Amino acid sequence: MTTVVTDNCDLCRFTDCVTVCPMVCFHGDDKMLYIDPVVCIDCGACLPVCPVRAIYEVKNLPPEKHHWIAINAERSAALQLVTDKAQPLPGALERKKQLGF
């Protein structure tokens, strides 16, 4: 069982999640972040701090987002760790509004 980052992170990449992770789970490319399922302890700290609610525990993942499980596993294995808060992507705030937050 693990926790995964899903599509709302794409084009936002707020990185608030990284600031509350008690382990070191988050890897990132220039579009979004991904959680390493091997390290994640499902503590749930990241879920409420994401401004666009991009993060789900697998148990609560809607069926249409199930493909994110594999994406998080593959991408986190291939990418560098992100351990510090960074600037969101340009346009992140508009995207947040568009998503209804």
Place this chain on the structure above:
Amino acid sequence: MLRVAIVGSGPSGFYAAEALLKSSSVEVDMLERLPVPYGLVRYGVAPDHPKLKLPAMAYARTAAMPGFRFVGGVTVGRDVSVSELQDAYHAVVFCAGAETDRELGIPGEELPGSYAATELVGWYNGHPDYLQRNFDLTQERVVIVGHGNVAADVCRILAKPVDALRQTDIAKHALKTLSASRVREIYLIGRHRPVQAKFTDKELRELGEIPQASISLDPGYLELNPSSTAEAEDPRGQVAAWNMMLLREFAARAASTAQRRIHLRFLESPVALYGEDRLEGVILERNRLEGPPFGQRAHGSGDTLRLDCGLLFRSVGYKGVPIPGVPFDTPHGIIPNQQGRVIQGKSPLAGLYCAGWIKRGPSGIIGTNRADAVETATHLLSDFAERDCLPSKAGASTLLPLLSDRGLRCTDFQDWLKIDAAEIARGAAAGKPREKFVRVQDMFGAISDRAAV
């Protein structure tokens, strides 16, 4: 060299240390009351949640960073004063957490049989201060006041068949008492409605998955008032929405002949405990909820009912304890501060900082303290940015001889690693991840034994 003393070795202490040590020319001495580190990660997280204890691995990596020192067995405010720490260090960061509990403040609260949930947690987790507690688990009815995750932990540990706990790191004495438990009915009482319950969905789901235990609630509570509906539909109410789905599923389960029964109760607040020489029951008042979404408040209706029980655990929050010589905000149980800089009145006190629960109150989970500690560390480092003009402070070269002169026997991180290895070895024989030492003298015994090898 910037020398910082951190008081407390739980999550906030380690995240503060990590953030400080990432900067150059910083040394951190972490002072801890017990001989062993990790705070609530070792003594608060439930034994059947082993993954949630894994942050300790991250803390061990922090402890291995150059410039880090652990000093266990020293109580700040008793063994060494804050002003003595300020003589030896440029800055002191209080990360002492919230060591005591919030009381209900009702008559009868002191009756034998009425306890804080935090006492049971310390007891089953082998905390040396709680070794002597005697919980009468021959009582059939237990009431737990509170609808948060600590209440859920206590409920789960009391409801689970003891065999499900045998291969966890639960304290041996607790396992023994739990094997003789005659608890049958557990009431989880909350003053609000289901949507306002503070359980996370994971903890609530676990309550419905306990072997040989049933869970029930009055289906009438599944209907939401307009404010609660709005809360559940709001993005901030995601967890509440998941909880409602779980509760609907619980209410739809067939009546069960399970050995233990968990009863979820809502809109009730305890107003008094009764009993002759010990607890015999609680008087509950029914509440009404009034207010806008996210602002609903419980108001007593005047209608009361009696619920007989022989054991009651209040689980309505932890509470911070003042440190002698440091300002304290008693109503909130925190050290007054601005983003981690300790203040007196409105002015920051030079060199004093805080992080974690003693800074913002006992809310949030393990990782919440990371962002909090980083904020404090950032301000500390900026306050001491001019490293060339720092007066020199001796740090441990002053502190350790002082503590030794006072007859204290302190531990360092290597000592903890010996205790850790001994606990793991002892546990292996019983199929447990570790068998904790619950007496301080046994912890010191483990250090000597290892040294002799």
